[in-house]
Amino acid sequence: MTIKTNEIDQYILTFPNEVQKLLAQLRTAISKAAPEAEEVISYRMPAFKFHGILVYFAGHKNHIGFYPTSTGTAAFKEELSEYKGAKGSVQFPLDKPLPLGLITKIVKFRVKENLQKLERK
Numbered sequence: 001m002t003i004k005t006n007e008i009d010q011y012i013l014t015f016p017n018e019v020q021k022l023l024a025q026l027r028t029a030i031s032k033a034a035p036e037a038e039e040v041i042s043y044r045m046p047a048f049k050f051h052g053i054l055v056y057f058a059g060h061k062n063h064i065g066f067y068p069t070s071t072g073t074a075a076f077k078e079e080l081s082e083y084k085g086a087k088g089s090v091q092f093p094l095d096k097p098l099p100l101g102l103i104t105k106i107v108k109f110r111v112k113e114n115l116q117k118l119e120r121k
């Protein structure tokens with residue numbers, strides 16, 4: 001029996017074990033928040049797509065990057081204020097637990113946002 005390995009699995013395996021665990025947790029949280037979303041690699045990063053890109057994520061040397069677009073970061077600006085970031089991006093430090101509840105809320109927000117865009121078309 002041949003097992004096809006997902007590209008995101010391959011991406012995650014390129015990182016040290018501790019980072020792999022965080023990336024897997026993030027992936028699971030996104031997947032649960034947007035079960036209909038498709039996993040893709042875009043701009044060399046794992047991403048979830050549902051009527052357009054919902055979020056990207058990536059491993060880095062000192063943090064996990066989470067990219068919920070500029071509207072995703074703006075809508076949760078106060079809750080994200082303790083993290084480094086820029087317009088459309090957040091940096092979660094490797095030495096702290098991921099804020100999975102907040103990530104879930106952001107992903108659900110992005111699902112709703114993409115559905116609203118779809119309805120307007």
